[in-house]
Amino acid sequence: MKPQGIAVLGATGSIGVNTLDVVARHPDQYQIIALTAHRQIDRLFEQACRFHPLYVVVADAVSANALQGRLREQGLSTEVLHGAAALERVAALPEVDVVMAAIVGAAGLPSAMAAARAGKKILLANKESLVVAGRLFMEAVRQHGATLLPVDSEHSAIFQSLPHGYAGNLDASGISKIILTASGGPFRQHSAEALLHVTPEDACRHPNWVMGRKISVDSASLMNKGLEVIEAHWLFSAPPERIDVVVHPQSVIHSMVQYRDGSVMAQLGSPDMRTPIACALAWPERIEAGVAALDFFSMGSLTFEQPDFDRFPCLGLAFASLQSGGDAPAVLNAANEVAVAAFLEGRLRFVDIARLVEATLERVSLAPSHSLEALLARDEEARCFATQWVGSC
Ligand code: NAD
Numbered sequence: 001m002k003p004q005g006i007a008v009l010g011a012t013g014s015i016g017v018n019t020l021d022v023v024a025r026h027p028d029q030y031q032i033i034a035l036t037a038h039r040q041i042d043r044l045f046e047q048a049c050r051f052h053p054l055y056v057v058v059a060d061a062v063s064a065n066a067l068q069g070r071l072r073e074q075g076l077s078t079e080v081l082h083g084a085a086a087l088e089r090v091a092a093l094p095e096v097d098v099v100m101a102a103i104v105g106a107a108g109l110p111s112a113m114a115a116a117r118a119g120k121k122i123l124l125a126n127k128e129s130l131v132v133a134g135r136l137f138m139e140a141v142r143q144h145g146a147t148l149l150p151v152d153s154e155h156s157a158i159f160q161s162l163p164h165g166y167a168g169n170l171d172a173s174g175i176s177k178i179i180l181t182a183s184g185g186p187f188r189q190h191s192a193e194a195l196l197h198v199t200p201e202d203a204c205r206h207p208n209w210v211m212g213r214k215i216s217v218d219s220a221s222l223m224n225k226g227l228e229v230i231e232a233h234w235l236f237s238a239p240p241e242r243i244d245v246v247v248h249p250q251s252v253i254h255s256m257v258q259y260r261d262g263s264v265m266a267q268l269g270s271p272d273m274r275t276p277i278a279c280a281l282a283w284p285e286r287i288e289a290g291v292a293a294l295d296f297f298s299m300g301s302l303t304f305e306q307p308d309f310d311r312f313p314c315l316g317l318a319f320a321s322l323q324s325g326g327d328a329p330a331v332l333n334a335a336n337e338v339a340v341a342a343f344l345e346g347r348l349r350f351v352d353i354a355r356l357v358e359a360t361l362e363r364v365s366l367a368p369s370h371s372l373e374a375l376l377a378r379d380e381e382a383r384c385f386a387t388q389w390v391g392s393c
């Protein structure tokens with residue numbers, strides 16, 4: 001059979017690298033058509049030398065020219081494109097069957113949307129697409145016959161624990177709750193006082209997962225779980241009151257579905273993103289992902305706790321923004337992106353991330369936008385407010 005053509009958007013990131021690791025194990029089944037990166041040009045160059053894509057995309061013309069020269073020297077005919085429009089272009093190429101959407105932040109939304117509008121099979125790591133534009137994104141998937149498969153480990157677990165062919169109606173499938181597990185992050189046991197002094201390095205030292213810096217900070221603040229609640233809402237048509245969060249520090253159970261009759265279906269595995277990536281890539285088949293089998297006898301006990309909404313207010317803010325609807329989740333996400341970047345640059349304390357998000361939600365209009373352009377304008381408005389807030393604190 002002809003190999004499936006793949007575009008990896010965000011190829012140089014944590015998810016991108018793991019995706020290429022899985023793809024490299026199955027050269028007969030998958031062919032890399034396009035790879036994209038923002039700034040890590042050397043890593044992209046190495047990836048291009050290894051996978052020989054038809055296209056690579058970088059942020060700007062200067063890096064594109066330099067990279068084009070280096071690839072030619074290697075005898076490669078890969079064409080180097082640049083800029084945001086090129087991301088959308090490669091996501092919709094006719095040679096591309098599968099798009100791995102693994103850019104971080106709302107910057108990944110237009111290209112993920114382009115993949116949806118082109119009717120592609122979308123492996124969605126970029127949860128921010130659904131947080132910012134859940135309704136429009138799901139409509140585009142339906143209208144254009146795209147296939148949407150979750151890569152986020154929790155949503156992959158839920159997807160695998162739902163009845164086969166689940167059609168988006170919890171009641172009709174006998175489901176009472178979606179249960180998202182959360183590791184609790186590196187500050188799970190920190191006091192409110194200790195949280196005042198944590199550094200970006202502390203926040204990026206996740207106990208179980210190795211991830212990009214933005215999602216690592218989100219995991220530490222529990223905003224990541226909040227974004228995942230919103231993501232689950234759109235993926236599985238679940239209202240917020242039917243989504244529970246359970247802290248499970250070992251990250252062995254990746255999430256669960258609770259049924260009306262008392263059954264709870266869970267998916268377990270080592271905390272290794274190659275499992276959900278391989279699951280989405282090959283679905284409904286199963287392929288080798290290079291992941292070690294779970295060792296039940298060395299695992300120790302599995303424990304569960306309530307999340308602490310007082311020490312981690314971002315989780316409550318995300319639930320509240322989903323409940324209020326309209327553009328609230330988009331505003332929440334934009335403010336969080338500005339706050340996390342400022343925290344990583346040492347311009348904001350960790351505890352101020354939630355304060356900034358809350359202030360932005362109070363000050364920016366949350367009225368619903370009905371087009372991608374209007375949503376992106378709202379995103380920009382929220383970023384402007386949040387940037388000024390950082391400047392004044
Ligand atoms: P990362 O920071 O490691 O990588 C991000 C990628 O996006 C890089 O290739 C970078 O070059 C590219 N990028 C960054 N800004 C860009 C921009 N403005 N335009 C175009 N490209 C840009 O991030 P990651 O940890 O791989 O996460 C990627 C996405 O997957 C995020 O949405 C994250 O929430 C989600 N996710 C990640 C994990 C994980 O384990 N890392 C798990 C679940 C979900």
Ligand code: MG
Nearest residue numbers: 152153154228
């Ligand atoms: Mg996750």
